[in-house]
Amino acid sequence: xxxxxxxxxxxxxxxxxxxxxxxxxxxxxxxxxxxxxxxxxxxxxxxxxxxxxxxxxxxxxxxxxxxxxxxxxxxxxxxxxxxxxxxxxxxxxxxxxxxxxxxxxxxxxxxxxxxxxxxxxxxxxxxxxxxxxxxxxxxxxxxxxxxxxxxxxxxxxxxxxxxxxxxxxxxxxxxxxxxxxxxxxxxxxxxxxxxxxxxxxxxxxxxxxxxxxxxxxxxxxxxxxxxxxxxxxxxxxxxxxxxxxxxxxxxxxxxxxxxxxxxxxxxxxxxxxxxxxxxxxxxxxxxxxxxxxxxxxxxxxxxxxxxxxxxxxxxxxxxxxxxxxxxxxxxxxxxxxxxxxxxxxxxxxxxxxxxxxxxxxxxxxxxxxxxxxxxxxxxxxxxxxxxxxxxxxxxxxxxxxxxxxxxxxxxxxxxxxxxxxxxxxxxxxxxxxxxxxxxxxxxxxxxxxxxxxxxxxxxxxxxxxxxxxxxxxxxxxxxxxxxxx
Amino acid sequence: xxxxxxxxxxxxxxxxxxxxxxxxxxxxxxxxxxxxxxxxxxxxxxxxxxxxxxxxxxxxxxxxxxxxxxxxxxxxxxxxxxxxxxxxxxxxxxxxxxxxxxxxxxxxxxxxxxxxxxxxxxxxxxxxxxxxxxxxxxxxxxxxxxxxxxxxxxxxxxxxxxxxxxxxxxxxxxxxxxxxxxxxxxxxxxxxxxxxxxxxxxxxxxxxxxxxxxxxxxxxxxxxxxxxxxxxxxxxxxxxxxxxxxxxxxxxxxxxxxxxxxxxxxxxxxxxxxxxxxxxxxxxxxxxxxxxxxxxxxxxxxxxxxxxxxxxxxxxxxxxxxxxxxxxxxxxxxxxxxxxxxxxxxxxxxxxxxxxxxxxxxxxxxxxxxxxxxxxxxxxxxxxxxxxxxxxxxxxxxxxxxxxxxxxxxxxxxxxxxxxxxxxxxxxxxxxxxxxxxxxxxxxxxxxxxxxxxxxxxxxxxxxxxxxxxxxxxxxxxxxxxxxx
Numbered sequence: 022x023x024x025x026x027x028x029x030x031x032x033x034x035x036x037x038x039x040x041x042x043x044x045x046x047x048x049x050x051x052x053x054x055x056x057x058x059x060x061x062x063x064x065x066x067x068x069x070x071x072x073x074x075x076x077x078x079x080x081x082x083x084x085x086x087x088x089x090x091x092x093x094x095x096x097x098x099x100x101x102x103x104x105x106x107x108x109x110x111x112x113x114x115x116x117x118x119x120x121x122x123x124x125x126x127x128x129x130x131x132x133x134x135x136x137x138x139x140x141x142x143x144x145x146x147x148x149x150x151x152x153x154x155x156x157x158x159x160x161x162x163x164x165x166x167x168x169x170x171x172x173x174x175x176x177x178x179x180x181x182x183x184x185x186x187x188x189x190x191x192x193x194x195x196x197x198x199x200x201x202x203x204x205x206x207x208x209x210x211x212x213x214x215x216x217x218x219x220x221x222x223x224x225x226x227x228x229x230x231x232x233x234x235x236x237x238x239x240x241x242x243x244x245x246x247x248x249x250x251x252x253x254x255x256x257x258x259x260x261x262x263x264x265x266x267x268x269x270x271x272x273x274x275x276x277x278x279x280x281x282x283x284x285x286x287x288x289x290x291x292x293x294x295x296x297x298x299x300x301x302x303x304x305x306x307x308x309x310x311x312x313x314x315x316x317x318x319x320x321x322x323x324x325x326x327x328x329x330x331x332x333x334x335x336x337x338x339x340x341x342x343x344x345x346x347x348x349x350x351x352x353x354x355x356x357x358x359x360x361x362x363x364x365x366x367x368x369x370x371x372x373x374x375x376x377x378x379x380x381x382x383x384x385x386x387x388x389x390x391x392x393x394x395x396x397x398x399x400x401x402x403x404x405x406x407x408x409x410x411x412x413x414x415x416x417x418x419x420x421x422x423x424x425x426x427x428x429x430x431x432x433x434x435x436x437x438x439x440x441x442x443x444x445x446x447x448x449x450x451x452x453x454x455x456x457x458x459x460x461x462x463x464x465x466x467x468x469x470x471x472x473x474x475x476x477x478x479x480x481x482x483x484x485x486x487x488x489x490x491x492x493x494x495x496x497x498x499x500x501x502x503x504x505x506x
Numbered sequence: 507x508x509x510x511x512x513x514x515x516x517x518x519x520x521x522x523x524x525x526x527x528x529x530x531x532x533x534x535x536x537x538x539x540x541x542x543x544x545x546x547x548x549x550x551x552x553x554x555x556x557x558x559x560x561x562x563x564x565x566x567x568x569x570x571x572x573x574x575x576x577x578x579x580x581x582x583x584x585x586x587x588x589x590x591x592x593x594x595x596x597x598x599x600x601x602x603x604x605x606x607x608x609x610x611x612x613x614x615x616x617x618x619x620x621x622x623x624x625x626x627x628x629x630x631x632x633x634x635x636x637x638x639x640x641x642x643x644x645x646x647x648x649x650x651x652x653x654x655x656x657x658x659x660x661x662x663x664x665x666x667x668x669x670x671x672x673x674x675x676x677x678x679x680x681x682x683x684x685x686x687x688x689x690x691x692x693x694x695x696x697x698x699x700x701x702x703x704x705x706x707x708x709x710x711x712x713x714x715x716x717x718x719x720x721x722x723x724x725x726x727x728x729x730x731x732x733x734x735x736x737x738x739x740x741x742x743x744x745x746x747x748x749x750x751x752x753x754x755x756x757x758x759x760x761x762x763x764x765x766x767x768x769x770x771x772x773x774x775x776x777x778x779x780x781x782x783x784x785x786x787x788x789x790x791x792x793x794x795x796x797x798x799x800x801x802x803x804x805x806x807x808x809x810x811x812x813x814x815x816x817x818x819x820x821x822x823x824x825x826x827x828x829x830x831x832x833x834x835x836x837x838x839x840x841x842x843x844x845x846x847x848x849x850x851x852x853x854x855x856x857x858x859x860x861x862x863x864x865x866x867x868x869x870x871x872x873x874x875x876x877x878x879x880x881x882x883x884x885x886x887x888x889x890x891x892x893x894x895x896x897x898x899x900x901x902x903x904x905x906x907x908x909x910x911x912x913x914x915x916x917x918x919x920x921x922x923x924x925x926x927x928x929x930x931x932x933x934x935x936x937x938x939x940x941x942x943x944x945x946x947x948x949x950x951x952x953x954x955x956x957x958x959x960x961x962x963x964x965x966x967x968x969x970x971x972x973x974x975x976x977x978x979x980x981x982x983x984x985x986x987x988x989x990x991x
Contacts, residue, residue: 123956126970127963130890152935159937160954345970347874347890373970375952383871389832390875405615405832450637452644464949464990467860467974469645471608478612485611485830485858488973489952505949 037092038063038438038499041079042102045480046110046431047413050357055476056432060086061108062097063438067499072434100494105447105470105479110430111171111439111495112377113419116276116316116337116366118176119187120145120154122161124370132346133282136371138212145178145203146215154183155190161375162187162194165367166503168376169492171439172197174276174314174337174366174423176249179203179217181226185233188244192237195502197439199423201249201276202230206260209292220259227267243498245274247314252278253302254288265307274312274424276337277303280325281317282348300325309334312424316366317342318356319349330360335422338363338414340383342371350391353384353414354404364422365414377419378487381411385484408481442494443487445470445479466490522577523548523923523984526564527587530965531595531916532898535842540961541917545571546593547582548923552984557919585979590932590955590964595915596656596924596980597862598904601761601801601822601851603661604672605630605639607646609855617831618767621856623697630663630688631700639668640675646860647672647679650852651988653861654977656924657682659761659799659822659851659908661734664688664702666711670718673729677722680987682924684908686734686761687715691745694777705744712752728983730759732799737763738787739773750792759797759909761822762788765810766802767833785810794819797909801851802827803841804834815845820907823848823899825868827856835876838869838899839889849907850899862904863972866896870969893966927979928972930955930964951975 040061048054060082062071073085079101087094102108124140131139148154165173173191175198177184184202191198204227206217217223231246238244248264250256268275280286280299289299296302300321303309311333318336321329329336338351356363365380366372372380388406395401406414420430429439446454446465454465467486470479483491495503525546533539545567547556558570564586572579587593609625616624633639650658658676660683662669669687676683689712691702702708716731723729733749735741753760765771765784774784781787785806788794796818803821806814814821823836841848850865851857857865873891880886891899905915914924931939931950939950952971955964968976980988 123954123959125954126967127959129966130887130892156933156935156937156956160933160956163937164952164954344871344874347877349878350875375971386829386868386871387875389829390835390872392832393834394879402615407615448641448645450641452641452648464975467649469608469610469649471641471645474608474612481614482611486860490949 036098037065037090037096038098038100039083039086040100040108040440041083043107044074044432045107045476047409047417050413050418051407051409053409053412053477053480058082061432061438062086062090062092063499065499067437069432069434069436069438072432100442102442103444106442106444106493108432109169109441109443110416110432111441111497112169112415113172113364113423113429114165114170114367114377115174115314115364115419115422116339116368117165117173118369119158119161120148120176120178120183121370122157122164122375125375126373127370128345128373133285133348134288136346141370142212142215148178148183149180151182151186154186158187158190159194161369162190162196164375166194166196166495167489167492167505168378169441169489169495170196170377171441171495171497172419172423172425172429174199174247176201176203176276179205179215179226181229184230188234189237192244195497195500197243197497199245199247199274199276200230200234201247202227203249203251204260204264205251205255206257207255207292210255217260220257220263223260224263224267227264231267231271231273248273248275250275250277250308252285253299254285254292258293258306261303261306261308268308268310268312272312274314275308275310276314276316277308279303279315279318280320281343282346283320286320298322298325300328304328304332314364314422316368317348317351319343319351321356326356326359326361334361336361336363337366337422338384339366339368339372339380340387341374341380342366342368344383344387345373346371350387352391353388353406362418362421363414364419376488377415378484381415382484384414385411408484411484412480438496438499440496441492443483443491444493445483445491447472464490522550522575522582524568524571524582524584525593526568526584528592529559529917530592530961532894532902535898535903536892536894538894538897538962538965543567546917546923547571547575547577548984550984552922554917554919554921554923557917585927587927588929591927591929591978593917594926594928595901595917596926596982597654597900598657598849598908598914599650599655599852599862600659600799600849600904600907601824601853602650602658603854604643604646605633605661605663605668606855607642607649607860610860611858612855613830613858618770618833619773621831626855627697627700633663633668634665636667636671639671643672643675644679646854647675647681649860651679651681651980652974652977652990653863654926654974654980655681655862656926656980656982657904657908657910657914659684659732661686661688661761664690664700664711666714669715673719673722677729680982680985682728682982684730684732684759684761685715685719686732687712688734688736689745689749690736690740692740692742692777695740702745705742705748708745709748709752712749716752716756716758733758733760735760735762735793737770738784739770739777743778743791746788746791746793753793753795753797759799760793760795761799761801762793764788764800764803765805766828767831768805771805783807783810785813789813789817799849799907801853802833802836804828804836806841811841811844811846819846821846821848822851822907823869824851824853824857824865825872826859826865827851827853829868829872830858831856835872837876837889838873838891847903847906848899849904861973862900863969866900867969869899870896893969896969897965923981923984925981926977928968928976929978930968930976932957949975
């Protein structure tokens with residue numbers, strides 16, 4: 022498929038579509054559902070309108086949904102799974118700094134606060150150069166789309182024009198996105214070259230960014246603004262209060278960071294002596310809402326978890342970042358048990374990878390590092406996340422986290438088609454793979470299926486060795502936004 | 507380049523070669539050396555015979571080595587770095603079970619002992635089917651070569667014909683390898699369907715495997731046998747003693763596992779009540795030699811580390827495996843401080859990835875998980891491994907570990923050319939990459955270089971987001987054994 026340049030918006034694809042083959046999605050946190058011989062009908066607005074499942078054959082499933090929809094075969098676009106392929110819900114990246122994309126992998130031995138000053142603020146500040154911002158944001162959106170990220174919850178920068186550009190690019194390239202202009206006005210932490218000069222300026226710029234998105238995407242069907250106080254230590258109390266007022270006025274989502282690093286937590290306690298905890302800082306300022314995504318929550322206490330749960334706020338788990346910056350190991354099971362919904366975040370460039378599949382993989386490994394510190398027993402066992410749980414976090418968990426649980430995350434009638442077509446390579450009898458050999462083509466990826474694996478084993482192989490090469494096609498709201506040969 | 511079928515041995519390339527451009531390798535554990543405008547002359551035996559470095563230009567460097575060697579431009583094969591490319595030493599995988607390759611990523615929530623019984627023994631046993639073994643081993647050798655693994659230290663299986671086949675395939679496909687027939691004769695641990703029936707049988711089969719390699723590769727120039735007691739709990743005391751006798755007689759390397767898992771350590775203490783520790787079991791049986799590679803060493807005590815160091819034995823660090831199977835976090839810095847040389851192992855399929863670059867990445871992350879448990883201070887800081895240290899482990903450390911430190915691991919006169927050509931993609935001004943766009947080609951990999959990065963930053967990006975797509979060409983002993991477009 023031709024991938025158009027960001028500057029030329031793609032034509033919509035108003036045709037109804039039929040997807041045929043195997044569909045896999047989370048049935049619950051602990052279970053994946055494998056739906057074979059299935060057909061999914063998607064209308065020209067990108068909404069799933071009919072499903073036939075577990076039919077006698079793919080053809081029978083196709084006939085079934087054509088009957089259900091009254092469509093004829095000729096007026097629909099048909100996409101059928103090839104050998105070893107399946108449809109999977111699109112990934113949801115619940116925490117990612119688009120503006121830091123060029124720094125992925127560059128963090129040295131730093132931890133949060135010195136990492137911000139050394140690597141992060143200078144890069145973010147430089148994106149007032151809109152040519153540079155276009156280069157960085159285009160690369161980021163295209164790269165995450167190629168990894169199957171159909172929804173991304175972005176931090177942009179302080180700068181309004183660059184933030185608006187990110188929103189434009191997401192709309193044009195077709196990625197569902199929450200785009201946040203970063204609020205940071207506290208002079209103790211934010212450098213003179215990169216901050217809002219006052220709470221008032223922070224709020225005015227925030228409203229400018231909201232107005233832009235309203236204009237380019239009325240109703241926020243694909244792109245939504247998100248209120249983005251960088252994190253408590255970067256914001257004045259007045260800025261936080263003002264954002265809360267905008268939140269109530271506009272009913273917008275909120276994103277911020279929480280309890281990522283112990284020094285950060287100490288700093289918050291110093292800066293907000295009247296609040297009982299880091300979580301209470303946000304709650305005291307009216308920002309702990311059911312539409313709030315809190316990134317990290319590594320060192321959250323029992324009392325804080327209870328408060329987050331009571332308020333219905335969500336957590337974005339960012340294992341790649343938390344390991345890279347030596348922040349700690351967030352306790353996913355522990356947060357779940359306290360009633361908190363969780364999604365995954367790449368947190369580029371604290372996290373090194375653009376891939377939510379990598380985040381899911383690292384979520385399982387990080388849970389095992391947590392388990393290593395425990396005595397043998399039920400708690401140690403339950404701390405480890407399974408393949409199924411990691412992929413739940415990447416899809417339905419993420420959808421819940423960003424408030425789109427009713428629209429995204431699985432294949433059900435009424436949901437929108439945000440999905441990917443996954444293909445795994447089959448090893449032939451000679452040990453080579455189809456298309457591999459004398460022509461040197463090796464780009465079927467790293468997952469080698471030998472043919473005797475169960476579907477559960479294939480999914481495990483994909484989780485642990487899969488990459489963007491396995492993501493053959495990506496749809497957002499029914500529109501094909503990425504494809505590879 | 508045409509990649510030939512495993513059944514058709516490749517033609518050797520007896521022509522001298524000139525490599526031109528940028529060369530990067532470890533100068534020490536803590537430092538990478540960046541050699542620009544350089545030329546490396548490799549004779550038709552695959553040995554580096556002249557180097558010109560930091561010249562005024564690549565052409566000047568080329569002229570310099572032609573003068574040094576007396577070669578004319580016409581009788582050599584020239585390989586020049588393209589834009590953004592550099593030469594790097596080949597990776598050394600110091601611990602990998604070729605026979606488990608089809609199980610990568612499949613481990614559920616298991617830990618070592620139940621993982622062996624559930625997933626591992628049945629697969630290994632099934633490779634007496636030589637057609638299946640050929641399929642599995644071909645895929646494994648080709649996949650690891652494509653990731654830049656120029657030397658692999660393999661466990662095969664108990665079966666002699668299948669082990670011999672692995673040796674044949676490594677020779678034919680051009681991968682330098684240590685190939686070990688697995689000795690396991692202890693009935694308490696080894697299932698009836700998969701074991702040596704007696705110590706005598708274990709030793710006879712071991713000698714058969716050695717004889718085969720002697721025949722196909724006299725002098726062990728590319729393929730060497732390696733004595734492979736699976737691990738102490740799988741072997742009888744008599745088998746261990748017999749292997750020690752063969753070791754002294756043939757002066758062969760040894761590989762085994764040590765202190766991977768706490769239950770395993772308890773089991774060893776029960777089975778070998780007369781030995782003071784797990785390490786002492788090997789020492790008491792004469793197997794703790796300077797040519798011994800001990801995989802894992804996660805829970806090794808101070809006293810055991812001292813003994814390993816005294817004997818000059820080496821450790822293979824397998825972070826992917828140790829995290830996946832919840833085994834623990836091996837202390838690389840701690841082992842180094844005790845004078846032990848360390849390499850990296852993928853440990854497929856306890857480890858999920860065929861890539862030593864992934865092992866290096868996980869080595870840095872695992873070291874950070876270790877550091878998370880420490881109080882702030884110098885020890886916490888030093889526990890974290892740097893990019894440079896991880897890449898040392900992957901190359902020079904690995905070479906030391908397998909006893910080839912004088913032959914491999916860097917670009918020096920007298921060393922053999924086991925190397926890879928690495929290419930990183932440059933993001934263009936429009937946010938796309940060369941070759942990417944309307945034709946849908948996205949296979950330049952995941953490393954996006956924006957152009958302003960230092961060389962150190964490019965290497966960090968490669969470590970954290972690189973994969974086999976960045977490994978453009980691979981040479982072993984001067985022979986081109988893998989290439990991609």
